[in-house]
Every structure is written in C-alpha cells, then in structure tokens.
Amino acid sequence: MARYKGPRGAAGWALGLTGALTAACFAAATRGGRMARHPATPPRASEPPPSPEKATLAARRLNRSAGTLAASVLFDSAVEHYRGDFENRAMYTPIVTSALALAVSAHGTFDKSPAAHKIRDGVYLLTGVVGLIGTGFHVWNVVQKPGRFIWQNLFYGAPLGAPMAIGLSGLLGFFSERVRDTPIGQTPRLFGLPAGRVIGAVSGAGMVGTTAEAGLLHFRGSFHDPFMALPVTMPPAAAAALTNASLGAARTDRRLTRWWLRATAIMGVSGTVFHAIGVGRDMDGWRNIQQNLLNGPPIPAPPAFTGLALAGLAALDLMEDDSDV
Amino acid sequence: MSDNPLHTPRALNGRAPDVFRKGAWVPMREYSQNEAVDFVVIGTGAGGGPLIARLAEMGYSVIGFDAGAYFRPLEDFASDETSQSQLYWTDERLIDGANPIKMGSNNSGKAVGGSTVHFAMVSLRFRPEWFQSRTKLGYAVDWPLDWREMWRYYDKAERDLAIAGPISYPWGPKRPRYPYRAHEIGGAAEWLARGAEAMGYQWSETPLATVSAPRGDSPSCVYRGFCRVGCSTNAKQSQLVTYIPRALKAGAEIRDLAMVGRIETNAQGLATGVHYHREGQWHFQRAKQVIVAGYAIETPRLLLNSATDRFPDGLANRSGYLGRNLMVQSNQAVYGRMKEMVRWNKGPPSLTITEHWNYEDKKDFFGGYCWMAQGPLPLEWSAAVSSSRGLWGEALRQKMMDYNHQVGLKMVGEMLPSMENRVTLAEEKDQYGLPITRITYGWQDNDKTMIQHALGEMQRSLELVGAQDIWRQENDTNHLAGTARMGFSAESSVVDADCRSWDVPNLWICDGSIFPTTGGVNPSLTITAIALRTADRIQTLHRQGKITL
Ligand SMILES: Cc1cc2nc3c(=O)[nH]c(=O)nc-3n(C[C@H](O)[C@H](O)[C@H](O)COP(=O)(O)OP(=O)(O)OC[C@H]3O[C@@H](n4cnc5c(N)ncnc54)[C@H](O)[C@@H]3O)c2cc1C
Ligand code: SF4
Numbered sequence: 001m002a003r004y005k006g007p008r009g010a011a012g013w014a015l016g017l018t019g020a021l022t023a024a025c026f027a028a029a030t031r032g033g034r035m036a037r038h039p040a041t042p043p044r045a046s047e048p049p050p051s052p053e054k055a056t057l058a059a060r061r062l063n064r065s066a067g068t069l070a071a072s073v074l075f076d077s078a079v080e081h082y083r084g085d086f087e088n089r090a091m092y093t094p095i096v097t098s099a100l101a102l103a104v105s106a107h108g109t110f111d112k113s114p115a116a117h118k119i120r121d122g123v124y125l126l127t128g129v130v131g132l133i134g135t136g137f138h139v140w141n142v143v144q145k146p147g148r149f150i151w152q153n154l155f156y157g158a159p160l161g162a163p164m165a166i167g168l169s170g171l172l173g174f175f176s177e178r179v180r181d182t183p184i185g186q187t188p189r190l191f192g193l194p195a196g197r198v199i200g201a202v203s204g205a206g207m208v209g210t211t212a213e214a215g216l217l218h219f220r221g222s223f224h225d226p227f228m229a230l231p232v233t234m235p236p237a238a239a240a241a242l243t244n245a246s247l248g249a250a251r252t253d254r255r256l257t258r259w260w261l262r263a264t265a266i267m268g269v270s271g272t273v274f275h276a277i278g279v280g281r282d283m284d285g286w287r288n289i290q291q292n293l294l295n296g297p298p299i300p301a302p303p304a305f306t307g308l309a310l311a312g313l314a315a316l317d318l319m320e321d322d323s324d325v
Numbered sequence: 326m327s328d329n330p331l332h333t334p335r336a337l338n339g340r341a342p343d344v345f346r347k348g349a350w351v352p353m354r355e356y357s358q359n360e361a362v363d364f365v366v367i368g369t370g371a372g373g374g375p376l377i378a379r380l381a382e383m384g385y386s387v388i389g390f391d392a393g394a395y396f397r398p399l400e401d402f403a404s405d406e407t408s409q410s411q412l413y414w415t416d417e418r419l420i421d422g423a424n425p426i427k428m429g430s431n432n433s434g435k436a437v438g439g440s441t442v443h444f445a446m447v448s449l450r451f452r453p454e455w456f457q458s459r460t461k462l463g464y465a466v467d468w469p470l471d472w473r474e475m476w477r478y479y480d481k482a483e484r485d486l487a488i489a490g491p492i493s494y495p496w497g498p499k500r501p502r503y504p505y506r507a508h509e510i511g512g513a514a515e516w517l518a519r520g521a522e523a524m525g526y527q528w529s530e531t532p533l534a535t536v537s538a539p540r541g542d543s544p545s546c547v548y549r550g551f552c553r554v555g556c557s558t559n560a561k562q563s564q565l566v567t568y569i570p571r572a573l574k575a576g577a578e579i580r581d582l583a584m585v586g587r588i589e590t591n592a593q594g595l596a597t598g599v600h601y602h603r604e605g606q607w608h609f610q611r612a613k614q615v616i617v618a619g620y621a622i623e624t625p626r627l628l629l630n631s632a633t634d635r636f637p638d639g640l641a642n643r644s645g646y647l648g649r650n651l652m653v654q655s656n657q658a659v660y661g662r663m664k665e666m667v668r669w670n671k672g673p674p675s676l677t678i679t680e681h682w683n684y685e686d687k688k689d690f691f692g693g694y695c696w697m698a699q700g701p702l703p704l705e706w707s708a709a710v711s712s713s714r715g716l717w718g719e720a721l722r723q724k725m726m727d728y729n730h731q732v733g734l735k736m737v738g739e740m741l742p743s744m745e746n747r748v749t750l751a752e753e754k755d756q757y758g759l760p761i762t763r764i765t766y767g768w769q770d771n772d773k774t775m776i777q778h779a780l781g782e783m784q785r786s787l788e789l790v791g792a793q794d795i796w797r798q799e800n801d802t803n804h805l806a807g808t809a810r811m812g813f814s815a816e817s818s819v820v821d822a823d824c825r826s827w828d829v830p831n832l833w834i835c836d837g838s839i840f841p842t843t844g845g846v847n848p849s850l851t852i853t854a855i856a857l858r859t860a861d862r863i864q865t866l867h868r869q870g871k872i873t874l
Binding site (some may be wrong): 009015124145146147152156164219220221222224225281282283295 | 492504509522560
C-alpha cells in the first residue's frame, strides 16, 4: 500500500497557490471584461481580411480537442463497461465510436486541407448521437434501481453525465468541420453566429457539466484528499473566464483566460497521475492492478477537462482572429 | 521467539505492532508495575478503546489490558471462516435458563480492539426516546443520560470512526452528514430495499464502520465480505486500527494477552490496582483509577470475583444489580431463494436497513426492532441450514447449490431487561484458575411477541419481491448488554451517568454492560459515544477536584 497520506510540504504549498489563483481567476471572470489585456476593439477598417489558414488551424485544434475527449472516453468506457461485464451489448458502442472519433480526430489534426471531410463529418455526427443515446441508456439504468434518482444510484448507477463526454467530442468535431468549411473571405460562423463565441460557450458549458460529474464522484469519495478539490474549482473558473470571453468584445488579447485554460488542460492530464496514486492507495495498490484499476479512481477520466480546455483555446483563437462580422 | 499472537504477547519492550505495515512496529511507552498509573482500563473494545485513547490524549498515564491477542490484520487474518475463531472469546462458560445463549462467535470477542475486530460494523444511533423508555414509551427504565448530549457524542464517534452512511438518514432527529459516503448496495441489500418499498416502509443504506474511500493508511473496502471473521485489509474501522493506534501515539501502554483476574481494594474501600496473568505468571499493576470495559459477561465476572470482606457480594454490588438484567438482542432471520443471481456474500453483510418498527409505536409489544440484509459466508450458512432445517448429506449439498441465489433479512430486536437473566460465578475454574461464569437466560412474553411480529414482517417483505422456498431461523440472538446498569441511584444501579461506580469512587465501568435497556439497534456506537463522554466527564471531574490522581 502506498504511504501517501495527502499533500504535505511542497505539494501542500502548490495546492494552496493553485487555490489562490483559482479564486483570483474567478474573481476576475465574474467582474467582467477586466481579464482582457487590450479591452478596446480595434477599428474595423484596420482589421486584416479573414484568413482561411487561421480557420483551418483553429479547426485542426478543435480536432485535437475532440480527439482528446474521445481518447478519454475510449479508455474510460472500456474499463467501466468491462467492469460492468458488458451486460448489455450496447455497452460496446461507446468504445467503437470513441475509437472512430479518435482516429478521425487524429486525421483531422494533421490534415491541412481547408475543406470538411465526409467521413470525419459522418463519424462526428454519429458520435454526437451516440452520446445522446448513451445518456438515455444511463438514465434508464438508474430508474431501474430501487429509489431511482437517489444519491446511492447517482453515485453507483451508470453515471448520468458520462455519455455526454463522447457527445461533446462529436459536437466539437462537427464544429471543427464547419469551421474548416468557412468560405474564403468570410469569418467562421456556426448557426449564423460567430464560431469562436459558440465554441467558447459550448466548451464552457461542457466544463461545467464535467465539473458536476467530477464533483459528484469526488463527493462520493468524500474529498478525502484536498487535491480532489482542484477539478471542481479550476474548471468552473476556466468556464467562467471562457463564457466571459464569449460574451465580451472580439479581437481582444485575453492572456489570463488563455493561461487559465492552459492550466486547466494541464490539470486534466495531471489528474491521471493523481488517480494513479489513488489506485496505489487501494488494497495492495498497483500489485493488485486487476482489481484496483477497476475499482479505484478512473485513470483515463480527467483528461476530459484537457479536451474541453483545448477547445476553449481554439475558441479564443477564433475570437481573437476576427471581429464579429 | 514465537510470533504466534495467541501465545506470546506482542506489545513488549517499548514497541507494539504497526497494524498498517507488515512486520513493522510503532513505539510504545511502558509503565512500571510499581508506578501507580492514573488509569488502568480492562478491555480494549468499543468502550475501552476510545477511553484509553482519549485519556492518554488528555495527558493521563494509561494502561489498557486485554486478555486477547494483538493481531496484525494484514498478516494474521486469513480469508478462512474456521481459522478466524481465534478472534472469539471461546473460554468455557456455563449456559442455562429457558433460552440458553449460545456464546462465542456471535456475541463476544477477545482481542486488542475487543469485539469490534470481528463485528459487522453496523453503526447506529439509539432512538432518542429509548433514553427515557419508561417515561416516554412506558416500559423498563430510563437512562440517566440526555439524548441531546448523546447526539453530540454520536457525532464525535462517527467522525472518529469515519462512518460511511447515507446523505440523509430517514429516521430520528437530524444528524450531521456521515464523514464517508454510503457503500454501493447490491445483492441481498437491494432486495431489502425493494421489499421495503413494496411494504411502503422507508429503507436506507446502513451506516457502516468501513471506509468507502481511503482514509489515512486504511484502503477502501474491497467488498469481499469477510468482515465478521476479521477484516484483512484494514478498511474496517475497528478499535484496533483507530483508537488503539491513537492511544499508543498519545503515550498509552497496551498489554495484550493480559487477563485481569481481580481488582484489589484497600481498607478504605478504594481500588489500588489489578492482578493480571501474563506470560505464565500473575502480576500486580498499581493504579489510581480502574476502569472495567470487559463487556457484559466478563465485567460482572471480574467484579464478582473481586469480592472482599468489605464487599462480600462483589465490587460495586451494594444494589445487588451486578450481573443482573443481562440482555441479548433477538437476531431471528427469514431466508428465501431468488430466481436471479444475488451473491449475498459480496460486501459487508448489512448494507441496507429498515428501522420502521423502531420508530412506529402502533404495535402490541414494547421496544423496537430493525432488520438488515444478510450475507452469511458459506460455512455459517451451511450450519444455519443444517441446524434450523435439519438438512444433512445430499439434501444439504443440494441446498448449498442455491447459495448465490439466497436472500435473507435479519432482525436486531430489543429484549427487555429482567432481574432473572443474569451472570453468576460457577464452581468450575478456567485456565487461569478463575471461576467461570454461569449465564442464565430466558425470553419473556414481550420478547416472544416481538420476534413473531418481526418474522412475519420480514417474511412478507421477501414474499413481496418474489422470493421462494422461504424459511425462518427462529433461535438466533446476538449482542450482549446489561449486568452493570447505569442509573439514578445507588439502590437501583451499579454506576452513575458518568459510569462511575456508586460504591467504589475510583472504580468505573464503561462498556456494553452499563446499558439499562438495549434498544432495537446494534450497540457499539452507543458504547463508544458513552466512552467518549466518560473521558470528558473524567477530565471535568478531575479539574473540579472530584477525582484524585
Ligand atoms: C460477530 C459480531 C458482530 C457484531 N456486529 C455488530 C455490529 O455490526 N454493530 C454493533 O454495533 N455491534 C456489533 N457487535 C457487538 C459489538 O461488537 C459489541 O457490542 C461491542 O464491541 C461491545 O463493546 P465492549 O467494549 O463492551 O466489549 P468488547 O468490544 O467485547 O471488548 C471487551 C474486551 O475486553 C477484554 N476482556 C474482557 N475481560 C477481560 C479481563 N478480565 N482481562 C483482560 N481483558 C478482558 C476482551 O478480551 C475484549 O477484547 C457485534 C458483535 C459480534 C460478536
Ligand atoms: S468487505 Fe470490506 S470491511 Fe468487510 S472484510 Fe472486506 S474489506 Fe473489510
């Protein structure tokens, strides 16, 4: 068994510092446009024409974020559904779709062509739909249990929020294809709205949802380690900053938001390390990997935050590239 | 030197076993026998454990004695039902009366940590009215404790033991959130929930003393269900892995395999120390205050055996109540078989509960009961099937094939106190040369009515969820209490509200034996809460100059 007992010394200080920064970020985000370094929008006339290269680059970044989310779901749902003994055949679905989403996202990330790709588009659409259907399945699982929507079933039944992670991967991928398809001379738009703002808002909302999921499960774990507070504080602060950006002025250098999103992305990846430590704290730790990998904290889950933070960064790019036309 | 904890003491030479690490030790303070320590505590279980820890943390010098072994759960506990009988108090005892109590695995432990080393971890609070059952509910006697004060000590006990329980508990006054979240329910526990819902009764996850997430050096529960034969992971928050390590850290000494045979009193009628048997010899430890926490059989035995000319009927027995009003709890069960796979042995055995009949007063008997889901291990199950249903050979083998489809509900019911149910000393001697106990027990009419009521209700619950081949186990009892009642006066009780004996001012009793009534829930959390209160009271009385140290 690992001897780790919680943050001490440097780790404790780092946690304290992160907490303070989170609070600062929250404060800044809720106080409105103050997070912008250059709050003034430059005059429209001096603006360079929209660049297709920039749109493609943003689209590729969105592919990357969709892929990160897909990778997280792929491994997480594989472990969790294996744990659930694949009792229902449908439990293979997220594994297949997230694997496909991961593959097309990798393709998209390296693809410099300025036009949407039919297969990628199809896979992303399918992935989004699977997310919705999966949510339905998970709700159905919970209502079958005695007490229905009680804490017991929210903690231990099929996680209600989890399938939306793959849904978000599909949605972001789908957005990426639309951004890539932007006609020359135009700024990227989604549903007639500026793409950067839409993607920023969607990633922010996704972060809030993912925070709720992490919060629920960390509450189930009684927040027994103070580090478990990070994923329920940093991402909401990032979401607030991102939403603030999505509603604020375009063509603004939002350095603080950018750094905060980067920090959140790093937190997501480092979450796997914390979860690995958590696995080590269960009976016989990593020597009993067969059991503890299934029952301990899910190692592949935290990078979902990374995927969403990356999407947020891509959205910031889009917002900074162009003013809303 | 042998490392068999049943033969050679482990807490020696300035060190005690580190229960969290194989082969490791923690430093332990040791006191000389000639030094009169502030407190000697006899018994290290639900009552003794917290007292030793708290008193040591308050800065007093304390030695905890236990006749049992100092186990290392990670090394000594096998996943084997038979080997774990090492945890039970199986010394000879005579049993008689109309309903003799089967002693041993179901009601008494012998280990550092006491019965909590193999208890089922169910950690429930009393219904507040039970502290005034005479005044409020019309039966038995009142306790000299106020439930509101107890509620605060329950909070403390639950925090100290990191109880994993539901977000909100359906019965009784508000309580703070349990420190850990409830465990996942499955198997038999889910069928209890469905049955209760079909009956229109509330159900809940049972608050349990085993962690659902890591805590310090305790990993989370792995749901293998060996709890009642000792938890080999340390997920179970027994006294052995909670209060005892705290006690050592605070400077207490633990003496394992140390059987206290007699409490010495002087001409002034004060206790001066204890005679104890360890490593083949009798020794004497001087002490300023003596606290007995050996549970409802061994506590009266020790006090009866410490009789002197001044106290001819045993210490603290002016009232004649010592050894009387022994109570067990009714522990009858109803079992059935489901079409579906249940796997009832996976996880702690009592994951869900309904306390409906503890809080519902429209009934034709006094007292209350709850029932919980069950998950006996295979040997225990085959013993129940063969003894209660008379099955043997091929028929038993066939029944055992249903093991994974079995469901069961078991009650914990309040039996009422009776002066006739009692512990006395017999002529026969045990391995230490001490007189063994005679335990006399008979059910009263109220007890029988309650048992039949509960059996009917549990059967209905199983029928409503479609269980088949339903049968009743009618003879089981568990959990001891009484024999050194706490009360309002020296004439009708053995100790006062502070657990201090009326007769010998530096003699205290703080374990399950002080219960005036036993309530319809498992007792250990109440014992622990009272022990925490007693420690605080001792400190207060000391500060007020009402205790000499
Ligand atoms: C199988 C089983 C399951 C249980 N499950 C639950 C449950 O789920 N929930 C619950 O609340 N309760 C449960 N109980 C009951 C609970 O464990 C006891 O009520 C509680 O531990 C009693 O506390 P105590 O301090 O009075 O005595 P114990 O915890 O029994 O401690 C007494 C200790 O004193 C020692 N001792 C006795 N006499 C002497 C002496 N003369 N010299 C030295 N040492 C001595 C003994 O060795 C023993 O270790 C269970 C009990 C058993 C046996
Ligand atoms: S089920 Fe949990 S508490 Fe019981 S023995 Fe196993 S790990 Fe310990």
